[in-house]
Amino acid sequence: MDSPYMHWAKTHQTARYTLAISGIKGLKLGEVGATWDDLVLDGGDGYGLPALRAALAAKAGVSDDRIVLATGTSGANHLAFATLLAPRDEVAMERPGYEPMEMLARHLGATVRYFPRRPENGFRVDPADVAAAVTAKTRLIVLSTLHNPTSVATDEATLRAVGEIAERAGAKVLVDEAYLDAAFDSAPPSAGRLGDVFVVTTSLTKVFGLSGLRCGWIVAEPALASRIWQLKNLFGVNEAHPAACLALCALRRSGEILARARLILEANRAMWEAFLVGREDLAVEGASRGTTVFPRVLSYDADALCAHLRERYETSLVPGRFFGSPSHVRVGLCGDPEIFREGLARLGSALNDLEGAV
Numbered sequence: 001m002d003s004p005y006m007h008w009a010k011t012h013q014t015a016r017y018t019l020a021i022s023g024i025k026g027l028k029l030g031e032v033g034a035t036w037d038d039l040v041l042d043g044g045d046g047y048g049l050p051a052l053r054a055a056l057a058a059k060a061g062v063s064d065d066r067i068v069l070a071t072g073t074s075g076a077n078h079l080a081f082a083t084l085l086a087p088r089d090e091v092a093m094e095r096p097g098y099e100p101m102e103m104l105a106r107h108l109g110a111t112v113r114y115f116p117r118r119p120e121n122g123f124r125v126d127p128a129d130v131a132a133a134v135t136a137k138t139r140l141i142v143l144s145t146l147h148n149p150t151s152v153a154t155d156e157a158t159l160r161a162v163g164e165i166a167e168r169a170g171a172k173v174l175v176d177e178a179y180l181d182a183a184f185d186s187a188p189p190s191a192g193r194l195g196d197v198f199v200v201t202t203s204l205t206k207v208f209g210l211s212g213l214r215c216g217w218i219v220a221e222p223a224l225a226s227r228i229w230q231l232k233n234l235f236g237v238n239e240a241h242p243a244a245c246l247a248l249c250a251l252r253r254s255g256e257i258l259a260r261a262r263l264i265l266e267a268n269r270a271m272w273e274a275f276l277v278g279r280e281d282l283a284v285e286g287a288s289r290g291t292t293v294f295p296r297v298l299s300y301d302a303d304a305l306c307a308h309l310r311e312r313y314e315t316s317l318v319p320g321r322f323f324g325s326p327s328h329v330r331v332g333l334c335g336d337p338e339i340f341r342e343g344l345a346r347l348g349s350a351l352n353d354l355e356g357a358v
């Protein structure tokens with residue numbers, strides 16, 4: 001079992017002018033507000049750094065006994081899936097969607113059924129489509145908000161409707177909120193506050209721009225959180241303690257750190273929108289916020305565009321085929337705005353080359 005997307009990301013995402021990243025980059029140690037004395041090298045006993053659990057519980061608006069620490073959102077997804085799934089169970093999963101989650105469910109012996117997020121519906125979750133993918137064997141419904149790759153948010157009414165579908169089936173709803181902070185002050189409520197049928201996974205990786213800390217966590221009802229902690233004892237003891245100390249510093253600075261992310265995203269989005277004006281070879285359905293956009297490439301093969309852009313222009317995009325949408329590409333708005341500006345200019349040149357070739 002493997003993840004072709006993750007292998008691609010580790011070998012092809014970086015480029016001189018990358019438009020492929022989905023997490024804010026370049027935060028410095030000083031911007032996290034940490035000093036050497038904050039980095040405690042021993043420690044890490046027990047069920048996670050208590051102050052970090054408390055800070056994450058406060059951020060999520062829940063009690064500490066609902067928080068399980070994990071290695072990034074990926075580790076959180078693994079722990080939650082492994083606790084909730086047994087071989088031959090079914091998982092209803094969004095498509096387009098984040099492929100490593102699908103591979104994880106398959107790795108655990110589950111069968112994956114998809115519910116579509118339709119471009120003509122602005123990639124929103126339609127509870128009727130979710131219901132159609134749920135059977136008596138479904139144990140987990142999985143979606144992301146903000147949605148990777150389109151950045152579309154799922155509103156509270158839709159989440160509650162999906163929660164009711166899960167309750168009727170005896171399943172849970174796992175909501176991957178790795179990108180939710182990118183909705184800033186217009187964020188819908190975290191699913192972790194909407195009832196015990198929801199399990200939330202997230203991290204400081206994307207919008208905080210702290211991918212190196214690998215600070216992830218799960219929000220789940222206390223009995224399930226306790227089961228997850230027990231299973232986690234088989235996988236490893238705890239996360240790296242100095243990383244937990246740095247995560248705690250970062251959470252105390254969340255206002256400044258998120259304000260920085262917002263400035264980068266707003267600058268890059270303004271450039272993206274200006275770039276789209278008059279471009280008849282790209283169509284965007286979906287959100288006008290978040291860390292990524294997911295245009296459809298209208299006249300050319302999307303994979304060929306990605307390959308040409310990389311080979312000729314040292315610029316990378318994520319091919320939509322990794323999300324189950326081969327005619328789309330994912331553009332990340334997270335990079336340094338000067339790099340992003342140059343990357344967009346190069347994307348324009350690559351599109352123009354293909355236009356000349358047809």
Ligand SMILES: Cc1ncc(COP(=O)(O)O)c(C=O)c1O
Binds near residue numbers: 071176
């Ligand atoms: C939806 C989703 N979940 C999880 C992850 C992985 O997050 P982390 O790096 O915190 O493990 C990603 C990264 O791209 C993602 O897009």
